[in-house]
Amino acid sequence: MGLFFDDKDHVFQPCDFRHVGLHRTAGYILGVDPAEKPPCVALENDSRPVAEPYVCIAVQSTTQCKYWNNPNGWREIVAFLKHAGYRVICIDQKPTHGTGLIWSHIPNGAEDETGDRPLQERARWLKHAEFFVGLSSGLSWLAWAVGTPVVMISGFTHPTNEFETPYRVINYHACNSCWNDVRVRFDHKDFLWCPRHKDTPRQFECTRLITAEQVKAVIKTIPGIGTHEETRIQKQPVAEAHQ
Numbered sequence: 381m382g383l384f385f386d387d388k389d390h391v392f393q394p395c396d397f398r399h400v401g402l403h404r405t406a407g408y409i410l411g412v413d414p415a416e417k418p419p420c421v422a423l424e425n426d427s428r429p430v431a432e433p434y435v436c437i438a439v440q441s442t443t444q445c446k447y448w449n450n451p452n453g454w455r456e457i458v459a460f461l462k463h464a465g466y467r468v469i470c471i472d473q474k475p476t477h478g479t480g481l482i483w484s485h486i487p488n489g490a491e492d493e494t495g496d497r498p499l500q501e502r503a504r505w506l507k508h509a510e511f512f513v514g515l516s517s518g519l520s521w522l523a524w525a526v527g528t529p530v531v532m533i534s535g536f537t538h539p540t541n542e543f544e545t546p547y548r549v550i551n552y553h554a555c556n557s558c559w560n561d562v563r564v565r566f567d568h569k570d571f572l573w574c575p576r577h578k579d580t581p582r583q584f585e586c587t588r589l590i591t592a593e594q595v596k597a598v599i600k601t602i603p604g605i606g607t608h609e610e611t612r613i614q615k616q617p618v619a620e621a622h623q
Contacts (some may be wrong), residue, residue, distance in 0.1 A: 385565060398560040401540050416543050418525050421503055428508045434467035436506055436523070438514040440477045440484060444572050445536040445558070446515050447484060449588040453533075454487035456592035457513065460599075462489060464606050469493050471505055471519065479571040511602055513595070516542055529602055533595060535586025549598050554589040555582060 383405065384392045397405035400414065407414030439454055441447055448454065458468050470490040478484055486492055493505065502519065503526050506512055512523035516534040523530045524543050531547040538557035539548050550556060555576055558564055564575040574583045599605055 396562055398541075398562055401542065403543065418527065418543070421507075421526050423504055423507065424500055425504055426507070427504070429505050430467065430469075432467050433465060433510055434469050434508075435461050436469050436471050436509040436512045436514075436519075436528075437487070437490060438472045438512075438517060438519040439470065439487060440472040440474055441515050441517050443568075443570075444478075444482060445574055445584060445586070446517060446534070447584075447587065448515060448533045448590065449584040450590055450592065451588075453590070453592050453595065455489070457595055457599075458487045458489040460592070460596055461513075466510060467491060469505060469509070471497075471502055473497075482572065510604070511547075511599075513599070531595065531599055531602075533587065533590060535590060547598050547602065549590055549595050551586070551590045551594070554585045556586045558586070 382392070383397050383402070387393055387396070390396075393405060393409055395405070395408045400408055401416075403416055404414040437454070437458070439448070461468050468487075468490045470486050470492060472486070472494045473496060475486040475492060475494045476483055486494065499522065503522055506519070506523045506528050507526040509523075509528050511529040511531060512520065513531040513533070514520045514523070516532060516537045520530050520532050521543070524545070529547060530543075530545045531549065532542065532545055533549045534542070535550055535554065535556045536559050538560040539550065541557075541560055558575050559566065561575075567573045572578065572583075577583045577585065
């Protein structure tokens with residue numbers, strides 16, 4: 381249905397999409413109930429990719445403000461999840477992405493399932509995952525569509541921008557929600573877009589100040605989290621388990 385950034389007279393949209401959310405704006409345009417509801421997704425191959433319990437993650441995005449800019453965040457979360465007994469599968473399109481001197485890499489310890497894969501395959505991995513940890517990106521929406529719990533780390537968007545998830549991580553004590561601020565215009569050509577604090581020490585503080593401990597605390601509220609840690613310990617050799 382389109383997003384109309386400069387429709388000040390509401391010719392193409394009765395409500396600014398930044399006020400009502402990315403998915404609800406279509407309902408307002410069409411004049412139907414804007415309440416969110418995930419689609420029904422049928423997979424050609426619905427088999428489980430791996431036998432062990434696993435978690436999918438996705439760390440890459442199309443612009444730096446969407447990233448989790450805490451320098452130690454992903455490394456700590458991957459280690460935390462592996463200690464809890466999960467395999468950690470990275471399903472990004474690219475293992476490395478960025479521009480100029482700014483590049484993000486697949487987190488240390490994550491298994492590499494990156495690449496140009498069909499959405500059907502991504503949906504299959506997501507459907508059987510215990511949960512998904514990601515950003516305000518398409519893979520979070522796909523995880524929601526197949527019914528997988530989504531831990532969403534985002535600061536540049538307000539929670540109303542995306543689907544409802546009880547596992548949203550945002551730091552309201554930092555600058556936040558610039559994407560949903562009608563006073564600023566998103567620049568698709570500027571990979572380092574940060575409309576309020578660009579080129580200052582506060583640039584990208586919206587996610588830089590989200591700590592790994594905050595994300596861990598949210599993950600721990602997911603039903604069943606940690607139940608695989610006992611199995612992991614039981615499978616360890618005696619000497620290793622006592623280290």
